[in-house]
Amino acid sequence: MDGMQDTVSEHGEASESPTALPPSLSSTSYTPGRGAIRCNRESPCSHCRRAKLECVQGSIRPREKRTRILLTPQYEKKIDTIDDRLHDVTKLLQNLTMHLSANSSPSNPPKDVSMQATTMPERTISFGYSASPETSVGPAVEGESSLSAHSVFVNDFVQNAVRADSLQGSTPDIRETLDALSQVVSASKRQLDEFEMAYPRARSVPHPRPQRYELPPIHKVVPLIRLAKSQRLAGTGWVYEFITMQSFGDICLEVYFSNDRSHFDFIIVNAGLYSLCCDYARVVKAPSDEKEEYFAYSRLCRENLETGLANLPLHLPASSDAIAALLFGTFYCMEFSKPILCWTLSSKASELCQTLGYHRVVPMKNETLEGARYNRFLFWTMYFVDKSLSLRLGRASTIPDWDITIDLPSAPGPDQQPVLAYFALWIRSARCQGNIYEMLYSPDSIKQPDNVRQSRVQFLVSSLQQLEKDTAETNKNWISIAKKASGDDLMDFYAVSDDILRLSLLTHVYRAGPRDPNSPTAFSSDCINAARATLEKHRDVMDIIKKTDDIYFQTYVHWTLLFAPFVPFIVIFCHVIETQDHTDLAHLNAFITSIQAASSASEPAAKMHSLFQVLHNIAARYVECHNSTTHKGRSKGMTQFDSHLATLGFPHVGIYDSDWQQQQQQQQQQQWQQAGSSGIEVMHNLEPGENANGINPLLWLGNGVQLEDWFYTNQESMEL
Numbered sequence: 187m188d189g190m191q192d193t194v195s196e197h198g199e200a201s202e203s204p205t206a207l208p209p210s211l212s213s214t215s216y217t218p219g220r221g222a223i224r225c226n227r228e229s230p231c232s233h234c235r236r237a238k239l240e241c242v243q244g245s246i247r248p249r250e251k252r253t254r255i256l257l258t259p260q261y262e263k264k265i266d267t268i269d270d271r272l273h274d275v276t277k278l279l280q281n282l283t284m285h286l287s288a289n290s291s292p293s294n295p296p297k298d299v300s301m302q303a304t305t306m307p308e309r310t311i312s313f314g315y316s317a318s319p320e321t322s323v324g325p326a327v328e329g330e331s332s333l334s335a336h337s338v339f340v341n342d343f344v345q346n347a348v349r350a351d352s353l354q355g356s357t358p359d360i361r362e363t364l365d366a367l368s369q370v371v372s373a374s375k376r377q378l379d380e381f382e383m384a385y386p387r388a389r390s391v392p393h394p395r396p397q398r399y400e401l402p403p404i405h406k407v408v409p410l411i412r413l414a415k416s417q418r419l420a421g422t423g424w425v426y427e428f429i430t431m432q433s434f435g436d437i438c439l440e441v442y443f444s445n446d447r448s449h450f451d452f453i454i455v456n457a458g459l460y461s462l463c464c465d466y467a468r469v470v471k472a473p474s475d476e477k478e479e480y481f482a483y484s485r486l487c488r489e490n491l492e493t494g495l496a497n498l499p500l501h502l503p504a505s506s507d508a509i510a511a512l513l514f515g516t517f518y519c520m521e522f523s524k525p526i527l528c529w530t531l532s533s534k535a536s537e538l539c540q541t542l543g544y545h546r547v548v549p550m551k552n553e554t555l556e557g558a559r560y561n562r563f564l565f566w567t568m569y570f571v572d573k574s575l576s577l578r579l580g581r582a583s584t585i586p587d588w589d590i591t592i593d594l595p596s597a598p599g600p601d602q603q604p605v606l607a608y609f610a611l612w613i614r615s616a617r618c619q620g621n622i623y624e625m626l627y628s629p630d631s632i633k634q635p636d637n638v639r640q641s642r643v644q645f646l647v648s649s650l651q652q653l654e655k656d657t658a659e660t661n662k663n664w665i666s667i668a669k670k671a672s673g674d675d676l677m678d679f680y681a682v683s684d685d686i687l688r689l690s691l692l693t694h695v696y697r698a699g700p701r702d703p704n705s706p707t708a709f710s711s712d713c714i715n716a717a718r719a720t721l722e723k724h725r726d727v728m729d730i731i732k733k734t735d736d737i738y739f740q741t742y743v744h745w746t747l748l749f750a751p752f753v754p755f756i757v758i759f760c761h762v763i764e765t766q767d768h769t770d771l772a773h774l775n776a777f778i779t780s781i782q783a784a785s786s787a788s789e790p791a792a793k794m795h796s797l798f799q800v801l802h803n804i805a806a807r808y809v810e811c812h813n814s815t816t817h818k819g820r821s822k823g824m825t826q827f828d829s830h831l832a833t834l835g836f837p838h839v840g841i842y843d844s845d846w847q848q849q850q851q852q853q854q855q856q857q858w859q860q861a862g863s864s865g866i867e868v869m870h871n872l873e874p875g876e877n878a879n880g881i882n883p884l885l886w887l888g889n890g891v892q893l894e895d896w897f898y899t900n901q902e903s904m905e906l
Contacts, residue, residue, distance in 0.1 A: 229241060399452075399490050399493070400486060401441070401442060401455075401456075401459075401486070401487075401490070402459060402463065402483040402486060402487065404438075404442055406480075406483065407438060407459060407462075408435070410459070410462040410463065410466055411429075411434060411435045411438065411462070413462075413466070414426060414429055414434075414462055415429055415435075416671070417603065417605075417668075417671035417672055418671065418672075419462065419465060419466060419469070420465070420671070420672035420673070420676055421461055421462075421464070421465035421469075421676075422461075422521075422738075422741045422745065423457075423458070423460075423461025423462075423464075423465070423517065423521075424457075424461075424513065424514060424517040424567070425457070425458035425461045425462060425514075426461075426605060427563075427567070427605055427606075427609055428454075428458065428510070428514075429458075430603050430605060430606060431559070431560045431563045432510075432560060434454075434455075434458055437451050437454055437455055438455050438458075438459075441455045448507060449494065449497075449498075449511075450505075450507040450508050450510065450511035451507065451511075452490070452494050453491060453494040453495060453498075453511040453514060453515065454507070454510055454511050454514055456487040456488075456490040456491040456494065457487075457491050457511075457514035457515070457517075457518055458514070459483070459484075459487045460484050460487035460488050460491055460518070463480045463481070463483040463484035463487060464480075464481070464484045466480050467480035467481045467484065468737045469737065491514075491515075491518060494511075495515045495518075495531075498511075498512075498515075502534065502538065504538050504541040504542050505538075505542075506542075506560065506561060506564060508538055509535050509538050509539060509542075509564050509568070510564060512531045512532070512534055512535040512538070513531075513532075513535055513564065513567050513568060513571070515531045516528045516531045516532045516535070516571050517571075519531065520571070520744065520745070520749070521741075521744055521745075522744065522788055523743075523744045523748045523788050523789075523790040523791060525575055525578050525579055526579070528571065528575060529575050529579060529581070532568060532571040532572050532575065532584075533572075533584050535564075535568045535571075536568050536572055536584040536585050537584070539564065539565045539568050539585075540585065542561070544561045544562065544564060544565035544592075545565055545585065545589065545590045545591065545592060546591050546592065547591045547592055562592060562595075565592070566594075566595055566609075566613050568585075569585060569590075569613060569616065569617075570612055570613055570616040571616075572584055572585055572616075572620075573616040573617055573619050573620030574616045574619050574620075574749060574750065576619065576620045576623045576624075577619040577620065577622055577623045577627070577694075577750055577751070578619075578749065578750055578751065580623065580627065581623075582623075582624070582628065583620050583623075583624070587617070587620070594610070594613060594614070594617075595609060595610040595613055596610055597610055597660065597663070597664075604664040604665075604667050604668040604671070605668075607660050607663070607664045608660065608664070608668075608680065610660075611653070611656065611657055611660055611684070614653055614656065615653060615684070615687065615688065615691075618646065618649050618650055618653065618691060619691060619750060621646060621649070622646055622691060622694055622695060622698075625642040625645075625646065626639065626642060626643070626646070626694075626695065626698035627698065636700040639698065639699065639700055640699060640700055643695055643696070643698065643699040646695045647692065647695055647696075650688055650691060650692050650695065653688060654688060657684065657685075657688075661681060665677060665681070675730060675733065675734045675738075676738075678730050679727065679730050679731070679734070679738050679742070682723060682726050682727040682730060683727055683742060683745070683746045685723050686720060686723045686724060686727060686746055687746055687749070687750060689716055689719050689720040689723060689754070690720050690746075690750055690751075690752055690753065690754055691750060692716045693713060693716040693717045693720060693753050693754045693757060694750075694751070694753055696709075696710055696712045696713035696716055697709065697713050697753060697757060699713075707761060707764050707765065708760060708764065709757055709760065709761060713757060714757060714758070714761055716754070717753070717754035717755075717757040717758050717761075718754075718758065718770070718773065720754035721754055721755070721758065721773045721774075721776075721777055722773075724777060724780070725776070725780070727742060727746075728780045736783065739783060739784075739787070740787045740788075740791075743781065743784050743787050743788075743791045743794075744787070744788065744791065747781070747784075747791075747794065748790055748791065748794060752794075755774065755777060755798055755801075756801075758770050758773060758774055759774060759801050759802070759805055762774065762805045762808075762809065763804075763805060763808060766808075766809045766812050766813070768809065771802075771805055771806060771809055774798075774801075774802045774805060775802060775806070777798070778795070778798055778799050778802050781795055781798075782795070
């Protein structure tokens, strides 16, 4: 009895147990049919003896003790673990559904789904991007100015030449070359984000925490930071500009020794150390084992950086730290030619900058002079990336110039570092890139009449010419100081690369201008001369790169040739097809030979080289066949070759003599007069693929964008 009372007092009411009797029956016997009777606790009891009944005493079964449930940290940890696993299972089911849907076609067998499903739990992350790209709903769309838009010419060339029955009897060399081009185009038919939207070195962790990751030894890091601050160590990473504005060393100490590392500081530190370790290992004259040690540190930081970027949430706090982390990510992505991913990060940085008002003159509350300077630096860095990618991808900028009230960066004073002087020039160049897209390549600009487009061309040409003068003035004041600190080779590389980018932009501008009807070629002489000057300048930078054992080659490919659409090669290619100019053909061959190593620099660089190689082969075969048939008469294959080129928009290939050209021009004018408007309206009355002259309609657009439009209407940019 006492034991049961103890049990009740410990665990609550005894009535909770289905086997326990009520407390009032604890000292009674139970007689069937008569209920409970008070008992004197003898056996048999006195009452049962008098009544001559069988005495049945009620048995009390002690309650079993139950474990008390307490919300201890141990249980909280288990609950968190269960929650994480449920989250992973949910993500797995969602991804499995997506893959089942995507792989339902015969070209994607169901076995791929099972393989993907078994690996996804290991690669699933809590938020942000996955380390492995998920199935895309469609290819990325790029605009009229993107380099990938050139591939429309290649695609249509294959359709009209390779697939045409009339070329079955062409020469084997031409057929082989065109088949190679077809293979290049076919290889590009894939989802964009297999490469673009992935961080292949990001670690697969369910809930990444910066505290868990290894960093290079602090005693190895401190000397690198000192070298960078003194400019005795220099490179192309953004850390060299950032270090002039913020104490990168203090941020490193915070990340190294704080138990509560900021996610953004973790990204900043690993991005900066990645550049410093790489540059030190490439530039420093040290034993091979020391170089390999720092390359290993750079790989470690790269893995940390990709892991941090892959797990950035969609909703970021509006802070300078978040903006800096995003900008470090954009420069990292551009270093490996991932413009779509770079655009994703820079767009978020633009949003945060505008949220904080970094683009306005109105000062923030309690903002110090040094803080305002740093905030402007972050904004103009974001601006540089945004405007450059606008032309690169053919997209509208996220920050229009008319919404910016702060002044452009100017040349620094004599007490500041030279890098800021060149930073101001890079911002000016980026503004030109944004204007080129907005004024000449955006959908609205293409609809403008010739006189409007021509005035815009003149404005942009003047802007680029002024930029050239300002660059010369900056070099006069700062180049010697910069060379003393960073070395001759690096500064010469920067200077010539900037010239190549400017000349490439100049080619862009001239290419979009209205064509002179009296011009013997599809491109103006200014456009052709600018393209030739670009290829000549390319030889200069390659001499510098070879002198430095190719340490700047990858940077040149990604930050110059791929940073803005490299149309000079395309312009010269078209000119060779039209004129069979052997000198220009030699320029194409020299360019292809000089960038042979691009095939191992990155996937986009390899595709660029492959495309240019095939285009050069086409031009070489065409010139060779054209010359061989000059005196022997034209073969059937060569005639068909010219026919397809003319269909694509080459009005001046061999089969069209002056009488034919004059006749076609007269027909063109008659059609325009009958329509009573521009050539665009004539096109609206024709069936797709037809023209009043039998030539592809893109050749006769009233806006003056002639043959080269074939390179700017395909949406599979940079896929080649």
